[in-house]
């Protein structure tokens with residue numbers, strides 16, 4: 001069963017416990033100054049943004065069909081069936097295609113390191129694979145960040161909107177965006193206010209490259225035969241011409 | 257003459273010195289210190305120019321071997337060798353550039369044992385690796401001839417046609433795949449350039465640039481190496497170029513039309529300006545020049561058209577990789593001087609290697625009869641009548 005996080009912005013109080021727990025879990029530095037940074041970075045995997053007393057969390061969406069996973073040439077990024085999208089640094093060659101491909105602009109890079117890693121929230125794989133909840137969900141005092149089965153969380157989110165239609169934008173962000181994500185969002189203000197684009201396609205992005213790549217196995221034998229055929233035809237003409245030329249030459253000799 | 261020689265030598269040394277310092281910064285201070293890349297803009301000119309344009313500019317190799325060996329257009333034979341040399345050098349330099357760009361260059365071999373066949377980059381990596389090997393083999397007869405090694409020469413000659421076929425297929429795959437790389441970014445790439453046809457456009461333009469580069473190089477080398485210009489050959493290439501460009505132009509127009517992008521031309525902005533620059537340089541100007549028979553048949557007209565095509569499609573690659581990504585990234589990327597210095601040094605080294613190879617190897621037909629200390633070997637090589645062509 002695929003796990004997910006449901007973040008309900010209407011319940012959030014901007015206490016930033018999730019940020020602190022995340023830093024602790026991932027052995028990242030955390031202090032008052034870092035708490036003030038309202039963006040994800042190589043040293044901050046989740047950020048709580050605030051705007052006119054409205055809040056919104058940002059973190060890796062741990063997509064159902066992640067673009068980052070599909071593009072990584074060496075499979076350093078991987079989607080687990082439990083939900084987390086994990087990263088194995090020692091496979092990575094640092095091409096940064098994952099960063100270019102992620103529609104949410106999530107993966108960050110250790111630009112100043114000589115042995116740089118890609119950094120992002122990986123949805124606490126150690127905890128989740130052991131059946132526990134993520135650090136951020138565990139430490140959230142209000143239940144604004146909730147961990148659970150993805151399907152159940154979607155149902156719960158629907159119910160929350162139904163019960164309090166005036167409080168919510170009637171959209172659960174992450175159910176369908178780019179094929180669905182393991183982080184689901186509810187908000188009282190338009191998602192765009194916090195940089196979540198709502199114009200994303202509903203189909204998974206990797207489909208677009210896969211549609212082209214999947215043709216390659218058919219293309220190779222076809223290409224060989226076609227090119228080989230053209231070669232045969234163009235050179236056959238030459239061989240025939242040469243043979244005829246020789247005959248004509250011989251015929252000429254005999255005449256003499 | 258002597259002054260000019262020293263002047264260019266000085267320029268060359270200056271560029272290489274700047275590149276060497278840039279290399280030091282890159283490998284001892286990291287990507288952050290040596291580039292203007294950022295989390296919002298992870299790919300700069302090392303990908304957009306060195307890799308995307310580098311591979312495109314080296315496309316003459318597969319275009320010409322296909323024309324000569326598969327389509328059997330024998331008239332083009334005399335220029336196959338310099339083109340293969342350029343292509344081979346091109347791919348080697350692209351690989352070197354990649355070592356600068358990769359965050360962990362020492363892991364560049366990882367795709368050999370860690371596979372993700374769903375990744376376009378993985379496919380490109382394999383194709384480029386294999387194709388560079390193919391080019392090395394296609395190039396090897398020239399070296400083998402030079403040292404008169406008959407046995408290996410025979411072996412290479414025997415497998416030449418399958419090699420050429422393989423080279424054309426690998427090139428088709430990775431030239432188009434460089435466009436496929438961007439198919440996963442519909443939310444980021446500007447609609448001027450994001451289209452499902454990206455792979456087709458990248459492939460067709462690679463052929464066009466391959467032809468244009470061959471015309472350009474032949475003209476240049478006739479000037480600098482004092483050779484006669486093979487005008488009838490270039491005229492033939494010009495005709496093919498006209499056809500390829502026309503096909504590309506029609507497809508590009510229909511694509512823009514069907515995706516309803518033309519109204520975006522009303523929006524002023526640098527995206528539109530660079531899009532127009534690309535279209536004028538890559539299509540409008542060369543198509544006009546080549547459509548007029550008198551210009552198409554003149555050396556100067558062909559040269560101008562070729563240069564315009566090359567510049568136009570360089571603009572295209574930079575538009576796809578940089579211009580088209582800036583709005584989504586919310587910033588303006590300007591490469592740091594180190595990025596430019598390293599790119600410049602790589603190009604300079606490429607030119608130097610080309611000149612070196614031309615001096616010491618039987619690349620141009622005339623050179624095989626050249627007098628000098630190598631004359632006996634060169635003469636022997638000449639007997640071997642184009643073994644590798």
Ligand code: SF4
Pocket residue numbers: 060061062063066067068069085101102103104105106107120
């Ligand atoms: S949000 Fe980006 S980094 Fe996270 S899983 Fe999706 S594609 Fe990958």
Ligand code: SF4
Pocket residue numbers: 071072073074075076077091092093094095096097098099118
């Ligand atoms: S930077 Fe690393 S993790 Fe990202 S796509 Fe490249 S190899 Fe994979």
Ligand code: SF4
Pocket residue numbers: 011012013014015016017018019048057136139140141142143144145
């Ligand atoms: S811990 Fe919960 S309430 Fe506190 S900022 Fe994070 S999500 Fe909001």
